[in-house]
Amino acid sequence: MLATQGYVVGIEISGSGTRQSVALADLDGNILYQLRRPLEYIPDTTTLLQLLEAMLGEVLDPEHLRDGRVLRVGVAVGGPVDASQGIVRTLYHAHGWDNFPLQDYLAERLNVPCIIDNNANAAALAEVLYGAGIGERVALYVGLGRGIGGGLIVNGRIYHGVTSTAGEIGHLLVMQNGPKCSCGGYGHLEAIASAQAIVRTMIGRAVEHPATLAAIQRLTEGRAERITVGQIFQLAAEGDEVARCLIDEVLTYLAFALANIVHLVNPGMIILGGSVALVGEPLIAPLRERLRALCLPAASQHLRIVQGKLGPQASLVGAVTLALQDL
Ligand SMILES: [Zn+2]
Numbered sequence: 001m002l003a004t005q006g007y008v009v010g011i012e013i014s015g016s017g018t019r020q021s022v023a024l025a026d027l028d029g030n031i032l033y034q035l036r037r038p039l040e041y042i043p044d045t046t047t048l049l050q051l052l053e054a055m056l057g058e059v060l061d062p063e064h065l066r067d068g069r070v071l072r073v074g075v076a077v078g079g080p081v082d083a084s085q086g087i088v089r090t091l092y093h094a095h096g097w098d099n100f101p102l103q104d105y106l107a108e109r110l111n112v113p114c115i116i117d118n119n120a121n122a123a124a125l126a127e128v129l130y131g132a133g134i135g136e137r138v139a140l141y142v143g144l145g146r147g148i149g150g151g152l153i154v155n156g157r158i159y160h161g162v163t164s165t166a167g168e169i170g171h172l173l174v175m176q177n178g179p180k181c182s183c184g185g186y187g188h189l190e191a192i193a194s195a196q197a198i199v200r201t202m203i204g205r206a207v208e209h210p211a212t213l214a215a216i217q218r219l220t221e222g223r224a225e226r227i228t229v230g231q232i233f234q235l236a237a238e239g240d241e242v243a244r245c246l247i248d249e250v251l252t253y254l255a256f257a258l259a260n261i262v263h264l265v266n267p268g269m270i271i272l273g274g275s276v277a278l279v280g281e282p283l284i285a286p287l288r289e290r291l292r293a294l295c296l297p298a299a300s301q302h303l304r305i306v307q308g309k310l311g312p313q314a315s316l317v318g319a320v321t322l323a324l325q326d327l
Contacts, residue, residue, distance in 0.1 A: 005067050007070050027324065083158075148193060212235070232246065262291065263295065
């Protein structure tokens with residue numbers, strides 16, 4: 001029998017340190033209380049686990065738990081996860097997390113059943129159950145952030161594949177002899193279309209184009225290395241040739257990857273999330289056009305490509321959603 005009273009906890013962790021979050025939610029998925037503590041750098045597992053425990057201590061204050069106890073804990077992890085075993089395979093940009101049994105560790109520490117998954121899978125589930133994709137039978141979530149992640153939701157459940165690597169679309173091969181990827185491979189989508197890749201390429205190319213470099217200096221008030229993908233789109237819209245060519249390339253390779261996925265899984269919706277998706281229509285409108293041109297009409301005529309609705313909250317809402325779905 002489903003409990004009608006109580007709470008779930010959602011936790012978001014990432015190795016880059018910017019996204020350590022804990023949320024307390026009711027059984028309808030409303031977040032009642034949430035904490036976010038960025039870390040500049042995560043030296044080891046102990047530091048992060050101690051930080052999490054301190055945050056959990058605050059969130060699980062008895063004052064917050066008047067309607068019962070915590071029934072489930074969900075965790076969205078910024079790295080590959082073996083979801084069937086509850087093991088973190090790695091946490092990007094952090095040390096000591098390889099094959100860490102986070103699910104059992106937290107369940108034991110908190111004395112509450114726990115479920116963990118990759119953050120893009122969690123965000124995908126959240127967008128389909130509570131965000132842009134409500135009611136979609138087959139939906140693909142694409143997280144375009146510092147890296148690129150993806151999650152495929154089929155009939156309201158995450159599709160994991162055999163060893164939980166389904167949806168790792170950042171490593172789709174889109175360019176022969178292309179730039180080096182975080183995984184060590186070459187020409188993968190993430191090495192071309194992630195926020196980090198776009199910014200890095202833009203700065204690299206601007207060095208040889210004084211007008212572009214001046215425009216970047218103006219936009220960033222002299223701190224070129226801080227340029228954002230949104231600002232690069234802005235430069236392109238203002239007619240800067242270097243930015244325009246770069247955006248065109250990014251759209252081309254992103255469209256190749258998405259068209260290949262569309263032909264394999266025939267989704268009804270592609271939901272774009274992550275910092276790059278905040279650009280909105282200047283990114284999404286040309287993608288729609290390219291996909292229409294690249295896909296079989298029967299595959300693309302009912303396909304919608306939309307921006308996620310949960311924004312930077314997607315992974316944390318996803319962690320809450322994992323917990324709720326596991327009840
Ligand atoms: Zn890769």
